[in-house]
Amino acid sequence: MNEHDHSGPGEQAQRAAEYERWLSAASLSARGIRWWMGPLGQWFANAPLYRLKANLKLDQTVRLLDIGVGRGTVMRMLDDTLECDRAPVGLDASRAILRQAAADEDNPQRGAGLVQGSATALPFANDTFNLVLCGHLVKHLDDDDVRALFIEVRRVLEPGGLALVWEFGPTGYRPLDAWNARTLATGVRRPRLRSTKTLRRLAEESGFTFTRDADLRPFLLPPIPRASILIGKRPDEG
Ligand SMILES: C[S@@+](CC[C@H](N)C(=O)[O-])C[C@H]1O[C@@H](n2cnc3c(N)ncnc32)[C@H](O)[C@@H]1O
Numbered sequence: 119m120n121e122h123d124h125s126g127p128g129e130q131a132q133r134a135a136e137y138e139r140w141l142s143a144a145s146l147s148a149r150g151i152r153w154w155m156g157p158l159g160q161w162f163a164n165a166p167l168y169r170l171k172a173n174l175k176l177d178q179t180v181r182l183l184d185i186g187v188g189r190g191t192v193m194r195m196l197d198d199t200l201e202c203d204r205a206p207v208g209l210d211a212s213r214a215i216l217r218q219a220a221a222d223e224d225n226p227q228r229g230a231g232l233v234q235g236s237a238t239a240l241p242f243a244n245d246t247f248n249l250v251l252c253g254h255l256v257k258h259l260d261d262d263d264v265r266a267l268f269i270e271v272r273r274v275l276e277p278g279g280l281a282l283v284w285e286f287g288p289t290g291y292r293p294l295d296a297w298n299a300r301t302l303a304t305g306v307r308r309p310r311l312r313s314t315k316t317l318r319r320l321a322e323e324s325g326f327t328f329t330r331d332a333d334l335r336p337f338l339l340p341p342i343p344r345a346s347i348l349i350g351k352r353p354d355e356g
Pocket residue numbers: 130133134137138154155163164185186187188189209210211212215235236237238252253254255258
């Protein structure tokens with residue numbers, strides 16, 4: 119699928135249901151995705167996130183929301199590294215992966231919030247977080263739902279807050295992109311590969327006035343390029 123592909127209503131719910139089945143299955147690919155979201159897999163899947171503290175000059179005042187949190191590996195890594203004053207919150211549509219995230223938690227006293235919900239209808243009050251992460255999720259949303267996600271992210275971000283969004287992107291070579299899309303559709307159908315430029319445009323259409331190419335790299339597994347954007351609500355924005 120390419121970045122001009124559109125689909126009908128209800129597709130987001132279908133993709134979430136596919137994730138739920140895939141993430142709780144016993145197949146080889148299901149084991150693979152669960153490993154990829156786990157402590158070792160995330161070094162290969164999300165390597166640039168392990169440098170986020172230095173890159174964004176983050177400290178313990180971070181109030182973190184991770185949308186599409188999976189097993190919560192990146193969320194916990196950041197919470198441990200930053201020693202956040204407030205426990206982070208991770209949201210995911212899949213109950214199966216949230217059960218796994220809870221089982222992975224080695225410090226239940228920390229009280230990290232794991233919330234089942236939709237990326238496009240966040241169950242949080244306005245201005246609740248100052249850092250939002252959303253990794254490897256937007257390929258499952260059509261353009262209208264990506265805009266709905268960005269509008270929600272902007273709503274829950276406090277003024278001065280930042281959000282980092284990254285996803286598999288196109289290479290610019292159609293046959294390879296078709297191959298990559300097929301690979302990514304193993305457990306969940308119809309992934310959309312959008313460029314950084316397209317993600318920035320969708321963020322701007324959703325009200326973000328600060329958008330940048332986050333240029334996150336390297337991502338090692340799978341060896342498919344990523345698009346990544348850093349977007350923010352300016353301190354004087356309501
Ligand atoms: C490929 S995993 C990415 C996990 C982690 N963020 C990472 O980068 O490794 C995508 C996650 O997003 C969740 N997800 C997919 N669509 C969603 C939606 N519309 N709302 C909330 N979560 C969703 C899936 O259940 C899955 O756990």
